[in-house]
Amino acid sequence: MKKPQAIWLFAGGPMQESAAKSIVALGHRLIVTDLNPQCVCARYADEFLAFDTFDVDSNLAAARDLTEKYEIRAVVTLAADCHHTVAVISQHLGLHGISPDISRACRQKNLTREILTAAGIPQPRFKCVRTLAEAQAFLAELGGHGVIKATDNSASRGFAKLNAVSELTDEVFQAAVAAGTTGVALVEEALVPRHDCISELSVETVWFEGEMYWLNWVDRLFAPDLKFFPTLARYQDEKINWGVEVGHINPAQHPLAVKEQVHALVKAAGLALGMGKEAGGHVLKADIMLTDAGPMIIEMTPRLSGGWDSSATTPARGADFQGGIIQLALGEPLDLGLWHRHFEFKNPNLYAAILANISPDAKDCVGRQFALGTDFGRERSLQLSLSNLKENKHVL
Missing domain, CATH: 3.30.470.20 (ATP-grasp fold, B domain)
Structure with missing residues (x-):
């Protein structure tokens, strides 16, 4: 018997609802991965996986069972940061998708900085730091003005703008580290926005x-x-x-x-x-x-x-x-x-x-x-x- 065709959507919140509806309208079965079983897109799903969208291993394991049941045609995410999981799953299933190397380089902000700097594209000075002392020392090199952020998160989680080394407390440092998954934080030179327009x-x-x-x-x-x-x-x-x-x-x-x-x-x-x-x-x-x-x-x-x-x-x-x-x-x-x-x-x-x-x-x-x-x-x-x-x- 021919297996039904399916599209696997990662993240099923309100901003992904129109995508879920589009997949269903195309006549495909919908597979959704989201840690929240009550997420908006769960109501449209033929298969729902209550996994963290960043959990590559659990989703890879689920892929083996899903391919027994469905012909998975595509793996996608829309307006969510789990693109690296999507890239890895797509490659594993032999489907069209972005290179996991590109996705990883974008996910890890320090890697983005390194690649763009090597290409001669102007970048702020930056350093990955593992300790508060290391972070404070680099901020001092920047004249006390900079920002600290998680290496792999978004929505300003763990972000702080700093105008003096004394503002970089252990609480601020730990918040930046905790907001990411790498155990390090990123300290950067603060970009100065233009003040005559939306910058x-x-x-x-x-x-x-x-x-x-x-x-x-x-x-x-x-x-x-x-x-x-x-x-x-x-x-x-x-x-x-x-x-x-x-x-x-x-x-x-x-x-x-x-x-x-x-x-x-x-x-x-x-x-x-x-x-x-x-x-x-x-x-x-x-x-x-x-x-x-x-x-x-x-x-x-x-x-x-x-x-x-x-x-x-x-x-x-x-x-x-x-x-x-x-x-x-x-x-x-x-x-x-x-x-x-x-x-x-x-x-x-x-x-x-x-x-x-x-x-x-x-x-x-x-x-x-x-x-x-x-x-x-x-x-x-x-x-x-x-x-x-x-x-x-x-x-x-």
């Missing part, structure tokens, strides 16, 4: 047969950026931790010259990581900071954006990036038909904004509630998002 961006690109194609970019909003939007008084009255993202605007708005600089930077970084040698189609996201010295890469990752970017503001503008990535994972070519169906914005002049309900004592980006606003006016989209937030009309 942090997320850029999504798709690579096909070694060529990069620009998908989109969004302006990431942090507390200092709210000065550009005086009507958002509600946020200006609250003290929000420096590293906590309060939302984003899709698309970003910057001069063409800046876009060309960012485009060239992301392409050079992707080639340094090895994207130019990958067969088929893959996504690569870059977080960028605009500085007076030009754009700088904060991190790279082979997945679509989280934070309700690929799963809310992009669909609101009429594109279906998640559906497109699923097709590429199935081995489909990036032709004009696929591009128009999934990666082309049907409402390119529309602004879609996300704002989050931030607790004043929040130290990272975990546990936020979000609201969406859309309008053909940039600030008006933020105002509508804020209105929805106040009325508890959350996307989550």
Whole structure:
């Protein structure tokens, strides 16, 4: 008897729900791995695995039984950081997927820094540190100004901005180490953002047969950026931790010259990581900071954006990036038909904004509630998002 075809989705939260629905709509059985048996996507799953999405060994063991029952056509993750598990499982099953080496290099922030530095791409000074004394010594070399972070986590978990060596306490150091899985932390020179514009961006690109194609970019909003939007008084009255993202605007708005600089930077970084040698189609996201010295890469990752970017503001503008990535994972070519169906914005002049309900004592980006606003006016989209937030009309 012919086995039913299935797609294996890693992470089954609200930001993956549209992907789960797309898989079911394609007529495939849905396999979901998520540590939470009550996650949103569990209701759509034909098979549910209550494993940590970062637990490679448990998922590899499960793959042996799953292949007895299903013809697994693709393994994917959308807007989640478990891309290395996906890469390893895809390779193990002989399916299309990103190289585990590229995924690992993106997952381990210190490896990203090493690769980009070797390629001549400007990077902040950095060092992996195992002890508080080592961390303090390197921070002193940086003049006392820097940041500390986990080597392999996201959402600002374990992140701290430091303005003096005395601020790097054992508590701060241990928080950075505990937020990762490597037993070390990463201390970096603090990038100085431009103050005349929104300085942090997320850029999504798709690579096909070694060529990069620009998908989109969004302006990431942090507390200092709210000065550009005086009507958002509600946020200006609250003290929000420096590293906590309060939302984003899709698309970003910057001069063409800046876009060309960012485009060239992301392409050079992707080639340094090895994207130019990958067969088929893959996504690569870059977080960028605009500085007076030009754009700088904060991190790279082979997945679509989280934070309700690929799963809310992009669909609101009429594109279906998640559906497109699923097709590429199935081995489909990036032709004009696929591009128009999934990666082309049907409402390119529309602004879609996300704002989050931030607790004043929040130290990272975990546990936020979000609201969406859309309008053909940039600030008006933020105002509508804020209105929805106040009325508890959350996307989550």
